[in-house]
Amino acid sequence: MTTEFRIDVKKALGKSEVRAHFRKAMDTLMINRRNQFPDDAALQALRTQAQAIRANVLSKLPELLQQLETNLTKNGVQVHWAETTDEANQIVLAIMQKHGAKSIIKGKSMVSEEMGLNHFLEERGIEALESDLGEFIIQLDGETPSHIIMPAIHKSKEQISTLFHEKFPDIPYTDNVDELTASARRILRDKFYAAPVGLSGVNFAVAETGTLCLVENEGNGRMSTTIPPVHIAVTGIEKVVEKLSDIPPLLSILPRSATGQPITTYFNMISGPRKADEKDGPTEVHLVLLDNGRSRIYSDSELLATLRCIRCGACINHCPVYVRIGGHSYGTVYPGPIGTILEPQKSGLSVHGELIQASSLCGACGEVCPVRIPIPNIINRLRYDSVRKDSENTPTQDAGTKRKPLEAATWQAWSWAASTPSVYNFGGKTATQLRGLVPNNLGAWTSVRSAPKLAEQTLHQQLKALGVDHE
Amino acid sequence: MSETTRTPKPDSVYFFGTCLIDLIYPKAGVSAVQLLQREGVKVIYPQAQTCCGQPAWNSGYRDEARKVARAQIKLFSKPIPIVIPSGSCAGMMKTHYPELFKGEPDETEALGVANRVYELTEFLVDVLNVQLQDLGEPVDVAVHTSCSARREMGVADKIEQLLGQLSQVAVKEQAYKAECCGFGGTFAVKEPEISAAMVADKTQHIRATGATQLVSQDCGCLMNISGAFAYQAQHEGKPALKAQHIAEFLWERTSNPSPALPLSGKGVANSIPSNMSPPLTRGGREGFSA
Numbered sequence: 001m002t003t004e005f006r007i008d009v010k011k012a013l014g015k016s017e018v019r020a021h022f023r024k025a026m027d028t029l030m031i032n033r034r035n036q037f038p039d040d041a042a043l044q045a046l047r048t049q050a051q052a053i054r055a056n057v058l059s060k061l062p063e064l065l066q067q068l069e070t071n072l073t074k075n076g077v078q079v080h081w082a083e084t085t086d087e088a089n090q091i092v093l094a095i096m097q098k099h100g101a102k103s104i105i106k107g108k109s110m111v112s113e114e115m116g117l118n119h120f121l122e123e124r125g126i127e128a129l130e131s132d133l134g135e136f137i138i139q140l141d142g143e144t145p146s147h148i149i150m151p152a153i154h155k156s157k158e159q160i161s162t163l164f165h166e167k168f169p170d171i172p173y174t175d176n177v178d179e180l181t182a183s184a185r186r187i188l189r190d191k192f193y194a195a196p197v198g199l200s201g202v203n204f205a206v207a208e209t210g211t212l213c214l215v216e217n218e219g220n221g222r223m224s225t226t227i228p229p230v231h232i233a234v235t236g237i238e239k240v241v242e243k244l245s246d247i248p249p250l251l252s253i254l255p256r257s258a259t260g261q262p263i264t265t266y267f268n269m270i271s272g273p274r275k276a277d278e279k280d281g282p283t284e285v286h287l288v289l290l291d292n293g294r295s296r297i298y299s300d301s302e303l304l305a306t307l308r309c310i311r312c313g314a315c316i317n318h319c320p321v322y323v324r325i326g327g328h329s330y331g332t333v334y335p336g337p338i339g340t341i342l343e344p345q346k347s348g349l350s351v352h353g354e355l356i357q358a359s360s361l362c363g364a365c366g367e368v369c370p371v372r373i374p375i376p377n378i379i380n381r382l383r384y385d386s387v388r389k390d391s392e393n394t395p396t397q398d399a400g401t402k403r404k405p406l407e408a409a410t411w412q413a414w415s416w417a418a419s420t421p422s423v424y425n426f427g428g429k430t431a432t433q434l435r436g437l438v439p440n441n442l443g444a445w446t447s448v449r450s451a452p453k454l455a456e457q458t459l460h461q462q463l464k465a466l467g468v469d470h471e
Numbered sequence: 472m473s474e475t476t477r478t479p480k481p482d483s484v485y486f487f488g489t490c491l492i493d494l495i496y497p498k499a500g501v502s503a504v505q506l507l508q509r510e511g512v513k514v515i516y517p518q519a520q521t522c523c524g525q526p527a528w529n530s531g532y533r534d535e536a537r538k539v540a541r542a543q544i545k546l547f548s549k550p551i552p553i554v555i556p557s558g559s560c561a562g563m564m565k566t567h568y569p570e571l572f573k574g575e576p577d578e579t580e581a582l583g584v585a586n587r588v589y590e591l592t593e594f595l596v597d598v599l600n601v602q603l604q605d606l607g608e609p610v611d612v613a614v615h616t617s618c619s620a621r622r623e624m625g626v627a628d629k630i631e632q633l634l635g636q637l638s639q640v641a642v643k644e645q646a647y648k649a650e651c652c653g654f655g656g657t658f659a660v661k662e663p664e665i666s667a668a669m670v671a672d673k674t675q676h677i678r679a680t681g682a683t684q685l686v687s688q689d690c691g692c693l694m695n696i697s698g699a700f701a702y703q704a705q706h707e708g709k710p711a712l713k714a715q716h717i718a719e720f721l722w723e724r725t726s727n728p729s730p731a732l733p734l735s736g737k738g739v740a741n742s743i744p745s746n747m748s749p750p751l752t753r754g755g756r757e758g759f760s761a
Contacts, residue, residue: 006664013668320651324668358662360655360669361529363622377570383531402531411527415535418490419542421519428494444663448670449698450705452495459488459497463516468486468504470518 005354008329018154022323025153029317032260033368050253051372053246054308057238061298064207064240065289071210075272077285085115088290092117092199092232095286096126099230101196105188107216107224108132109201110148110311111234111290113333114346117199129195131188131220133181140167146327148334149258149313154326188220198228198282202235203310204250205287208243212287214268215254217261222268231282233270237289238298238307250310253370258312293346296395302381303395306341308371313338315365315375321358330355337365341378348397349386356382428458480599483513485553485587487543489560490522491690492716499690499716503556503591506722510599517546525563528571529656537571544568544580553587554594556718557689558620561590566623590620592629592688592717605637607724613643613682615673615696617689618651630688630717637724643680647672654695670699677712684713686720 012018037043057064069079082088092115096104104121106112106128118128118139130139134152138145141163145151152160161175164183171183192198200221204213212233214221225231241247255261274281297303316322316336327335332343332352340359343352356379365375382396387408391399417423435454442451457465464470484507488500504514520543527536543564547553555561565588572581595601614630621627627649634640653659653669673696677685685700687693697714704711715723 009662010664013664320653320669321662321665324665357658358665360618360651360653360658360666362618362651362655364618364649364651367622380529380531383529384533385531387531388533408532411530411532411535415527415532415538418521418524418539421521421542424521425518431494444660444667445698446702447663448667448702449695450701452694452698454494455497457497459493459500460518462497462501463488463504464518466501466504469513469515 003354005329005331005358008331009325009358012325012329017156018326019324021156022154022326025150026317026323029260033257033314033317034260036256036260036262046249046253047370047372049249050310050370051308053241053250054310054371057241058298058304058307060242061237061240064242065237067207068205068210068240071207072205072212072272072287073210075210077210077212077272077287080286080288081291082288083291085290085292088115088234088288088292089117089120091286091288092234093121093124093126095230095232095284096121096197099196101126101230103127103129103191103195104197104199104232105129105131105191105195105224105228106135107198107200107214107221108135108151109199109234110145110333111201111236112199113145114236114292115234115290117234128199129188129191131192131218131224132216133184133218133220136184136188137163140164144328144333146335147313147316148311148336148338149316154328192223192227195228197230197232198224198226199232199234200225202233202239202287203254204247205235205240206242206244206247207240210271211244212268212270213247213251214270215251215264215266216268217259217265219266222266225268225270226281229282230284230286231270231273232286232288234288234290237291237294238309254310254312257314257368257370296397297345299395303345303378305373306345306378308373309338309342310371311338312370314368314370315373318364318368320360320362320364325358330358337375337379338373341373341375341382344382345396349382350398350401353382353386353398353402356386425458425460428460432456432458432461480510481512481551483515483551484594485547485549485551486514486516487520487523487547487553487555487560487564488516489555489557489690491694492556495694496690496716496719499556499719502716502722503554503718505726506591506595506601506718507554507599509726510595510601512599515549515551519546523560523563524571525560525567526656528563528567533571537575540564540568540571540581541577544577544584547584547587548580550583551587552589552594552598553584554589554591556591556716557691558590558617558624558626559689559691561588562619562623564588590624590626590629590688592620592633593624593626596629596632601633601636603633603636603721603725605639605724606727607637607639609639609641610684611641611643611680611682612720613645613677613680613685614648615652615677615685615687615692616649617687617692620688621649626688630686633717633721634686637721640724643682645676645680645682647676652692652695654691656691659695666695670695674699674703674712678709682712684715684720686715686717688717690716 072079080091121128130136137152146154165173202212203215255264273285319336322336332339340355359379361376363376385394385396385399386402432454440451492500507514524536524540565585568581568585572578616627652673653666659666693714700712703709
């Protein structure tokens with residue numbers, strides 16, 4: 001097979017330096033996370049609590065979204081609904097046009113990546129500038145994020161130094177991280193002051209109070225949402241939580257799972273535009289709520305768990321596949337295990353369906369997920385969806401389209417043989433008798449491994465001969 | 472999840488040998504049966520058993536998986552434990568049969584089977600509380616616990632508990648111990664490059680410990696890792712490393728030396744070493760106790 005994914009995977013696996021870099025970065029993140037949860041019982045209790053909070057949201061999502069809209073509107077926030085990414089982009093564009101804005105400064109937002117917002121705006125002559133340091137770096141290099149929390153994790157310090165020098169020739173070359181950060185900070189500072197519109201994502205949208213919560217480390221989120229006169233927040237419809245009291249447990253588990261920080265440097269709670277007696281803050285706040293396939297996922301009781309995700313990236317950090325192929329190989333906005341289940345559900349199995357094979361089902365992702373999304377089970381379910389005959393019984397798009405006649409016939413034949421003991425035993429006996437005929441070349445398997453040898457006699461035969469009871 | 476003293480020691484158990492052991496690693500299956508018999512447990516091995524259905528289940532072919540699983544369920548109807556020398560197949564029966572048979576007419580039977588499933592090392596430690604006496608030479612061993620034993624069955628520490636009883640066995644811990652070896656069933660075939668990268672790292676980490684052999688409770692992982700060991704010995708001039716199923720390793724080290732079982736021809740039944748059959752009584756086991 002020479003699909004794009006497979007080609008990218010091969011390329012990525014060949015880059016030993018980048019792989020070593022990913023390994024080191026993921027190792028650090030895994031250790032940091034572990035250090036944050038010294039008491040396993042406490043961790044499990046917190047996971048249970050976080051799972052329950054997110055599951056509760058999903059049990060009454062439509063009602064909570066309505067409540068969120070009502071309370072946000074009461075607070076003076078303008079709420080917009082977008083079924084598709086195109087609609088979401090058009091909404092952002094219309095707001096910008098209303099203000100005659102030619103540029104937008106962005107805090108980190110994966111939903112804006114999902115929308116392809118930067119590209120969309122640039123095509124219409126609007127500059128979209130990333131202000132998160134990682135996003136800033138990859139934007140300079142014309143790349144997309146390779147990780148949902150650490151978008152530039154694939155880049156080494158040296159690469160970033162060279163890139164900065166290339167893009168900002170006036171700044172003397174340095175590979176000192178503090179100096180590089182200071183340069184970026186200086187460049188961005190002026191942009192913050194000048195930008196007519198700021199954009200951000202949302203980590204939690206509280207229905208009870210109409211509050212938008214934003215978790216970040218660099219302060220760029222706060223600046224993007226407070227300095228420009230207009231703030232546009234974009235988020236997926238699943239990001240709502242019911243009550244303000246749901247926030248502490250989620251905030252407790254999110255950064256610890258993500259980067260191994262006890263808490264992030266900044267936590268913003270945005271409850272509306274600047275009031276008459278206030279000295280700063282935007283005069284207009286908008287929230288764009290994006291569906292983009294989420295309500296389809298919502299309609300299935302098993303797939304629904306996908307929407308519990310709080311985007312911490314722990315599954316990515318712990319994935320033995322991700323650490324080897326990196327984020328870009330996935331060819332998706334969300335890489336790693338969460339991307340593996342989310343992307344084919346969002347865009348259909350014919351677009352990203354191949355990803356569901358790129359898992360050994362080792363379960364490391366499910367083990368660390370702070371809201372206990374059974375990621376391996378959902379991968380299994382999507383594999384089922386991809387070959388099932390009753391495609392009308394799943395909301396997954398393009399269900400059944402991966403069912404190939406030869407593969408299906410092979411499994412049917414296997415199923416018949418393995419459910420008919422006489423056939424199975426005859427087959428096993430015959431196979432062992434013909435063991436000498438098993439070729440040494442078994443394709444991909446034997447490119448790095450020797451071929452397994454069939455036994456001289458099956459276990460069935462040996463235990464029968466040993467007189468083991470077989471009632 | 473394993474719970475200590477979940478079950479009082481039973482008089483008899485079912486043994487589900489798995490298809491991989493049946494066809495490629497029968498010695499592991501025979502050793503497992505011998506380990507159980509030595510504890511005074513009567514082992515029942517239904518000859519009509521085939522495969523747990525996992526390959527089809529993980530490939531999305533649920534109807535085909537269910538058909539095969541259904542044929543197994545019928546064979547394990549008595550209310551006695553079902554012992555399986557594989558975390559992966561045990562995990563399939565214990566955690567996935569309930570999903571696979573949800574709403575099916577034989578759901579109750581499937582749940583009945585799922586609730587009685589034990590992975591072998593779990594059963595030896597938690598239910599039988601085996602006491603082993605090491606009769607072997609000193610050896611440095613690395614342990615690979617399969618992902619299914621670790622995460623689905625929750626029995627990650629059982630092999631070490633068993634090896635800890637063997638005075639001449641030193642366990643060498645490899646880096647990235649809890650990471651997948653890259654087998655993953657059809658994953659190794661569908662994503663061969665990623666799988667190859669994973670097993671390359673796994674073998675490298677194991678080799679770095681200086682252990683001369685590897686043990687695991689899962690033959691899928693063993694086929695993957697030992698296949699890579701053999702390939703590296705043949706093509707890359709690296710030392711050959713032995714890889715064995717934990718049952719085979721334990722039996723070899725704790726049973727009296729006996730002639731190897733001649734497996735060719737028809738003479739199997741006549742050449743069973745004396746300590747294999749009939750099942751030893753509990754009294755007969757005493758000599759092996761530490």
